Amino acid sequence: MELPFAESYKIKMVETIKRSTREEREKWIKEAKYNLFNLRSEQVFIDLLTDSGTGAMSDKQWGAIMLGDESYAGASSYYNLKNQIKELLGFEYFLPTHQGRAAENVLFSALVKEGDIIPGNSHFDTTKGHIEFRKAKAVDCTIDEAFDTEIDHPFKGNVDIEKLENTLKKYPVEKIPFIILTVTCNSSGGQPVSIENMKAVRKVADKYGIPVIYDSARFAENAYFIKIREKGYENKSIKEIVHKMFSYADGMTMSSKKDAIVNIGGFIALRSEELFKKATVFNIMFEGYITYGGMAGRDMNALAQGLDEGTEFDYLETRIKQVEYLGKRLTDFGIPVQKPYGGHAIFVDAKKFLPNLPKEQFIAQTLGVELYLEAGIRGVEIGTLLADRDPETHEERYPALELLRLAIPRRVYTNNHMDVIAVALKNVFDRRDKITKGFQILSEAPIMRHFTVELKRV
């Protein structure tokens, strides 16, 4: 008999979580104005709000924390991280930042100016925010397949090379400071980009003389998918694939809170000394001195260790198989979810789940509240609340997809938790015909409203 799969780690420290009653949850979610962000963590049994900064560090990472060097300049922790970045990712220069968006802020301060165009696959919201804040424009060149949840394409994060080349032809070269490639592509559902596509992007970029920057939060999960799905890479190690991926990039921004399995941190890594020097000025201004830039020495140490662990096949296999396990259980119950399953999350297609609900009543948010009421599970709406109003007309922008994202923290929950999530969602699915009313807005902020919006039942 074939041995079943099991996690590539055992548990050394635990944190208690508490179940609650439906009555308690009714009261709490009402007090939270039906906004899941307003709940206290004690009011949540299984927290799938995000996989960002919510991972469990290893014994070796906690050990590295104790060895942190807190010297203002020239700390050993800085050199430790610098060596790891050089060895694993191949970049000579790096700047630590306090998280991913800070890396974007620093690098874009050096590169982006008003009127610029930044093409890429679906830009992450903070990336887009930092582009638009500088009155520049993000142009989405993702392949069309990415926008259909039913199509099973192995690399839905890929750039459509024709769309990219058309964009590069349309604008003068000096208006395009770089191309940004998000690996994996968060906004299209944690979908990977293939090496073949990275090569093709590089080729077009070289033709026009434009640098390529990777937004790299989930680069290791991307490498895992390449190993599993792309011909020619099945016998390569994750670290070899990672090296190959970044060989097509001129630089990267990183949110270490994802694939580097730390609770806070980020960095910029670059090949060009000139650009490094330019960015350094902004890093010192916004983040901190060159050798700590927004991070404590201990956190840089944990990050260096996390980069190593996060690019080990056994860890990644455990991680991705857990996400896949949840996806399969939901699919077996007939629940509509995005295919293929993403690296860090399962996306429930809320429009298909609740077809009778009008779009004006926030379909994915309604599903999120129902799942919370059912079992104390917190997901996050990726739908109309997040899409926000049109900045000019202030009309609601209804996105093509209404998704409930169930993001799985790294090394935190067991498959028993996945079973609870699957059955809870099935119970909601079984009573979906009775869910005929959604929500309306009581109050909302002028931008990024989803974090603080207050709702009431229709």
Ligand SMILES: *Cc1c(COP(=O)(O)O)cnc(C)c1O
């Ligand atoms: C999380 C994330 C960011 C922003 O990083 P923070 O650490 O949250 O500031 C940028 N890009 C991608 C793809 C991300 O997933």
